[in-house]
Amino acid sequence: MTTEDPAAPAGPRTRAERRRDTLARLGAERDVWLATAHPEHGPYQVPLWFRWDGRAVWCCTAAASPTVRNLRADPRARLALPDSSDVVQLEGRAACLTAAEVPGQAADGFAARFGWDPRTEEAPYVYLRVVPDAVRAWRGVPELRGRLILREGEWRE
DSSP states (O other): OOOOOTTSOSSOOOHHHHHHHHHHHHHHOOEEEEEEEETTTEEEEEEEEOEEOSSOEEEEEETTSHHHHHHHHOOEEEEEOSOTTSEEEEEEEEEEEETTTSOHHHHHHHHHHHTOOGGGOSSOEEEEEEEEEEEEEESSGGGSTTOEEEETTEEOO
């Protein structure tokens, strides 16, 4: 018995193919896992809705959440799309922006995508903007080599 996907390509994708596929998924998917850590409270991971604007990932969460607390103490963040057979991980530093600080285009885009505008909520929300410094993408063991497709903010060829 084999566990290989018969629709999967015969060999590993090139970096260009991984970049294309990754950008398509960032534009189409709506959920991301966001991992943060706090020096005293330890790691914390949460699923959030996200919007990719072509350069950064935008998420939104309650201002009093552990995610915001952690990112204010240490802005490093790791994000992962929820598919273990088609992995996409992003690493970067998060900026925490209040509803008054978030650029209108980013907040409007988030509201349009999800039909929910955090700026209208009674409790305060914070927008999280993560510009990736690194992106890794792979589909199984054959693609472990070459999985780093963006490094120091630059797409690798």
